[in-house]
Amino acid sequence: MSSEKAVTGLVSASVSPIADAEPVLHVQDLRLALYTGQEEVFPVDGVSFTINPGETLCLVGESGSGKSLTALTIMRLIELEASVRYEGRVLFAERDVLTLSQSEMNSLRGSEVAMVPQEPMSALNPVVKIGRQLEQVGIYHAKDRTSRRQVRQEFHKRSRDALVAVGIRDVDRVLSSYPHQLSGGMQQRILIAMAVIAEPKLIIADEPTTALDVTTQAQILVLLAELQKRTGVGLLLITHDLAVAAQVADRVAVMYAGSIVEQAPVEEFFANPQHPYSVGLLNSVPSIEGGKNQDRLNAIPGSVPSLLALPRGCRFAPRCVLAVDKCQSERPDLRAIQSTQTHLAACWRPGEMP
Ligand SMILES: Nc1ncnc2c1ncn2[C@@H]1O[C@H](COP(=O)(O)OP(=O)(O)OP(=O)(O)O)[C@@H](O)[C@H]1O
Ligand SMILES: [Mg+2]
Structure with missing residues (x-):
């Protein structure tokens, strides 16, 4: 696009x-x-x-x-x-x-409330892989739902969709990376994806x-809208x-x-x-x-x-x-x-x- x-x-x-x-x-x-x-x-x-x-x-x-x-x-x-x-x-x-x-x-x-800070690294946990950090967003989100298993499956799909929507192509690599293995732009995209997934x-x-x-900027602004x-x-x-x-x-x-x-x-x-x-x-x-x-x-x-x-x-x-x-x-x-x-x-x- x-x-x-x-x-x-x-x-x-x-x-x-x-x-x-x-x-x-x-x-x-x-x-x-x-x-x-x-x-x-x-x-x-x-x-x-x-x-x-x-x-x-x-x-x-x-x-x-x-x-x-x-x-x-x-x-x-x-x-x-x-x-x-x-x-x-x-x-x-x-x-x-x-x-x-x-x-x-x-x-x-x-x-x-979700925050996408100017310094993305400050918001990501440096010792936890991205996939796990995304899951933690999902756990919060699942708190008031009845079926956790269904929520987890739904969530898995939503996080992948969100990562693709912020312009990440190699989703699997990103999910198994630590924040420092990714560029600042990539970290920013992940935080935006996290904010979108949390539906705050x-x-x-x-x-x-x-x-x-x-x-990518235009893509992300569309996603937020x-x-x-x-x-x-x-x-x-x-x-x-x-x-x-x-x-x-x-x-x-x-x-x-x-x-x-x-x-x-x-x-x-x-x-x-x-x-x-x-x-x-x-x-x-x-x-x-x-x-x-x-x-x-x-x-x-x-x-x-x-x-x-x-x-x-x-x-x-x-x-x-x-x-x-x-x-x-x-x-x-x-x-x-x-x-x-x-x-x-x-x-x-x-x-x-x-
Ligand atoms: N921890 C701090 N202690 C003291 N002063 C600070 C601190 N952080 C920022 N400042 C000062 O506060 C003012 C506002 O900084 P801030 O980072 O909010 O600006 P900004 O509008 O976000 O700028 P930019 O567009 O560069 O991101 C600046 O004068 C800055 O030097
Ligand atoms: Mg600033």
Whole structure:
């Protein structure tokens, strides 16, 4: 299947979110505080969003903006040491993930929420063969079923199908391999297959297709869209690729220096971006003929500020061509623009960027 075809298929396969349903994930004022030895920094600083069943929220933003740490905090995958603290709420099926015990969290992760992390190796057990790790997903899944034997057979078939669907041809070799015997791209595919097999309520995928070729990437996005259509899984997809966001997102959230600076339904976001940073990102999308080095979004002059030296006002002000005094001194909140309820921007001069 060509990538164009796959992506076109994806558009028709995508499912509209169930508007009135309870959100599958509700993140409220999430902060992650790290004590660096000198002072406390907040790499995730007041992040709020919801994901409805069947909905895809794409979180975009430059390298270092806090996307992965947001995902890892939601999944409670950051070790809570003396130097780390959470604030806010992460409501998943009415439970606040931030208050669950480690064992409650482990069972949630095994069955109801799946994560495809940016570093796939960190999620695979290095001393257990892939086949066995896939079976463990199946065991979780079989917990509330009556016939375990039937479940096991079904599961066996489903895991093979899932591995083929993520573009793995030599399934037997992969099943009998240890993670370190496989490439990073292969490990990523396996984690995506695991997420698909588990049929969770929520998948958090951090750059899940970055290491993969375009055809496989398109194939995987179709697979996720099909899963969504079938099971209504909510998807938080972190990507630096705005073309991917345009294809799969229902809503887009743009992150900058630890906070969301704009959030909007996908068509609205691409047609009518409000925050100067979003406009900068959209202008930095690489052209199709572009060289290899264009695959990171860093065409906006300047860089993400250090967490140890954040600007007092708007964190984007030092890089913003529209910045006025107020932008330097007062930090804008994320709020609805114009008459909409769904398009939010944290900017004193929204929509003024040409
Ligand atoms: N364990 C850590 N301790 C201290 N700071 C960290 C830690 N991990 C990440 N950071 C910092 O937190 C900020 C956010 O990092 P994060 O990995 O979430 O960015 P990102 O948006 O996922 O970037 P990328 O697109 O490169 O994956 C960065 O400034 C990073 O240097
Ligand atoms: Mg990251």
